[in-house]
Amino acid sequence: MKQETNQEYLLEIKDLTTAFLFDGKPVPVTVNVSYGIKKGEILGIVGESGSGKSVTVKSVLRLLPSPPSSILNGEIYFHGQNLLTLKEKEMQKIRGNKISMIFQEPMTSLNPVYTCGNQITETIMLHQHLSKEEALKKAARMLDLVGIPAPESRLKSYPHQLSGGMRQRVMIAMALSCEPELLIADEPTTALDPTIQAQIITLIKELRDSIGLSVMYITHDLAVVAEICDRVVVMYAGMVMEIAEIRDLFHAPLHPYTQGLMQAMPRINQQSEMLYNIPGMVPHATQMPTGCRFQPRCPYATEVCSQACPELVDAGDGHMVRCFHYEKLRKERVQNG
């Protein structure tokens, strides 16, 4: 069977539906998710908690425990190879080597009973078959690269002897130690304070520029997205709602949900008593509304919205949107200047 993959993409997710067991029955938490990431690109994935961002990227590395999770359909192509059909052994050669991942909680993501050196060299020795001394040298170089002072002595430190920002740097050093092509960053700065957050974001941008890394950056913080991303995927309730270049997304969002997210951002030059918020909550996976999943919270919703789920369509220049009324939004924007 000939695989139709977009050559432009380093990694392409096609129609991915991942389900979790609720009361013994598999219920899809992401539905037909499709997007791709280009080489050297920083792709933002945004959405509220529970929108399926993490589930999608964890499916890429097949890190979700099964049961309770299962992938009902879809393909994930990496260099033309469908990751979902690989044997576990082959998958292990990709994890940490070609695609690596960093997580939200630097405080708990490192194993507390092993030194940082041990944890970094472990990855290097596993994938690059270097000797212990060579691996240690490389680990020190990696720590230096991510801006950790006195890397040799830090290798002997245990995670509890480091601050949160330092630990996230160690995680990044570990993730990059085998020169992966793709880094998946699952809310890497959410648990850090703003100055450290800015440092980590700068670091990731620098690494992209210096070693041509592709980054999938998951966040719910649009300010971070504006700072770092080239393109953005907006997810809501397990579905992709909009995919756009960063400029288009901020200047001309076509989905009411994206628009809502923008309005909910605090602005320093705008005096108002209350922050805008999108009414309602993300529905639970077992209680999805009919038709468009955003329809109950949408100010533009009409009858058609509750009858059918719109397709993800190209609204021009690769700007993808899943909404019946995106033309209306575009017109309104033009009218309001």
Added chain:
Amino acid sequence: MAKKIVRKVLLMLPVLFLVSIILFTLMEVLPGDAAYGLGSDVSDEYIQQFREEHGLDKPAYVRYLDWVTNMLKGDFGVSLISGLPIIDRIKVRFPVTLELTLLSMIVAVVIAIPAGILSAVKRNTLPDYLTSVLAMVGVTIPPFWLGMLMVLLFSITLGWLPASGYVELTESVSENLTRMIMPALALGTQFAATVTRQTRSAFLETLDQDYIVTAKAKGLPQRVVIWKHALRNALIPIVTTIGMQTGRLFGGAVVIETVFTLPGIGREIVNSILLRDYPVVMALIMIVAFIVIVINTLIDIIHGLIDPRISQSQQR
């Protein structure tokens, strides 16, 4: 690390001191003394003479000090009944109990930790259910009853193993083991079941941790994730359980030695209590207490070796 170990060992002294006081007081408040053990058909004069001979008429604190200073010199006194030095009896009996408890501990740990891990890794599958049910049965079954059932099956019905008796390890290893295996299993079952359950729950908790996902995301094979990253973290509560259960193991040895007529310390304690041979009772209990304290100190030291966070807090 050496400094920490020395500190831990020194900390044993006040505990031992406390144990000696509690033990001595307990013996004091028991009605009657060794002279009662002589029976009712001896004359009052003889009892009086017996008490003077063995220093039973002296005040309590004098007797306590005598007892402790002699013990520190390695002299546990003489048995009131046989008149022989207690230390000689300890030398004969102690190895039996030590072998019994060590053997049941080893068998238990070798079975329990892998079983617990299997149970946790294969959560909610047949192996997990089987292990959990077996562990539940193991926890509830009384060791002496299990011992008797085993004798019934393996000695009387099948005739595979001798029902009782003891052969020294130095005399014949195989003869020794055929006689020790049933008592060790009977004694170790509850221990194994408890450790299995603890291992399962410790592992389930550890496998849920973020660093396990990190380890998988690094591309490590499942066996490295489990045996390197999960095991060392899960070991902390498991080792604690093993330490706490060891005390119970010595308690259980008393009963098991009686069921299988093994000449160990447990049976000796029971006999000595019945004969009111107080010096023997006190010496033996001090020794058991000493061992339990040593094991707990070892556990503390092992904790420090397993978890760098613990050894660091010990340093302060």
